[in-house]
Amino acid sequence: MTIPIKDPRRKRELLKLLQKLGLADLSAVNWSLLNLALTHPSISSTDNYQQLEFIGDAVVRLASAELLLEIYPHLPVGEFAAIRSILVSDRFLAEIAEQYGFEMYLSMTPNVRVDKYGQVSRLADAFEAVLGALYESTKNMDLVRPWLDPILAEKATQVHADPARQNYKDALQEWSQKKYKLLPTYKVQQNEVRDNENERFMAEVWLKNQLLGKGKGATKKASQQAAAKDAFYQVVADSTSRNQESSEINKIS
């Protein structure tokens, strides 16, 4: 399943994109796969980026996990998950794709091109598909990590340095979805008696009938993030209580 490049202009276009990414050795690139990765389903319902996107979605998860383990070998698992959930998010991947002008290289019909609402989604999909094509070209990370690592590392460092950016809510959601096929729910209350503004809201996070964690914050959102972080440390990361907690949840679900 590939799309051979017949038009020499297309090959030059794709070459330009890879040079922008900063790939030094292009001899290993499978150009037909790369062309497929940059073909939107509106062009062909069978030969398009959708299958490679599945590969790429796993490639970016793997590259992120490897990088995080290399730069933060002792990071608690909750922070690891919180940072990775940002690195693999559609929003961040679309942002990278936009910076490299992927929109220009993606074959799509004119009515799709003008659809601004779908842009983040299609940029993220195409970006993942390109990662898939590059991985499949060599069956390892040789064409991926050399240029992607610095981008992921910069974002990871930003997120790690500023705890408010760490998205414990997303990470907790990913965890509960994986383990129990359920999403956590949040209950937020105004805190009438408080010492300072950072305790204005109190949030609880629940999974079915199980209280996972509690948190306070100056805003509703901040209190939810604090509760999600608490949940991570209570249930997910805390090694001793871990099995009892998961047993509880197994019993009720």
Add this chain to the structure above:
Amino acid sequence: MTIPIKDPRRKRELLKLLQKLGLADLSAVNWSLLNLALTHPSISSTDNYQQLEFIGDAVVRLASAELLLEIYPHLPVGEFAAIRSILVSDRFLAEIAEQYGFEMYLSMTPNVRVDKYGQVSRLADAFEAVLGALYESTKNMDLVRPWLDPILAEKATQVHADPARQNYKDALQEWSQKKYKLLPTYKVQQNEVRDNENERFMAEVWLKNQLLGKGKGATKKASQQAAAKDAFYQVVADSTSRNQESSEINKIS
């Protein structure tokens, strides 16, 4: 972050496990990493399988995607997602781990070992961590796919041959979680006027205020699976409506 093996019995144990898996060339294996992958958080809150599990979770996603693309290059993306969601599920991974007796090789405290409720979760975690350790040993799939492929392929073939096994609900959930951080909801009704038993229940699947798909079935569950499949073909896989649909959802969310 590794755990060097000091006890020669431990090395012999791990060697036996790899031989059971059917790994021919063991010279590339990083034994300290493998030991870490088979160390439960109850033994050490810092040096345990949790970080490698993050790597392995991506490794099994990637191996599954590659295998499915190889054996079913023209599979519609909905089926691709439905089959993969089963291959990467904790339940299936724990099943493989159990067959190879992972429980025996996993270092854990006695109170964890007797906790039967937590068993599926810890077997799946340890299995993913071992995949992570093997991937990290060579930085490619050389120690993973040769023995894992036949296991994944057998399951994939079973699931593909029997459409009732295909888990469109899980696949749709994974998709909506990734794209919108939301889970779909189902509405099921008894069908009073019907031609046959296979139309006894009618299900609708919704994402927020958006109807994604409809389906019928002899049981509630079957009607929900049919609705999820319909949703996949309507929203996710249908190339022309895709961007409009996602626009609608972006507008309402």
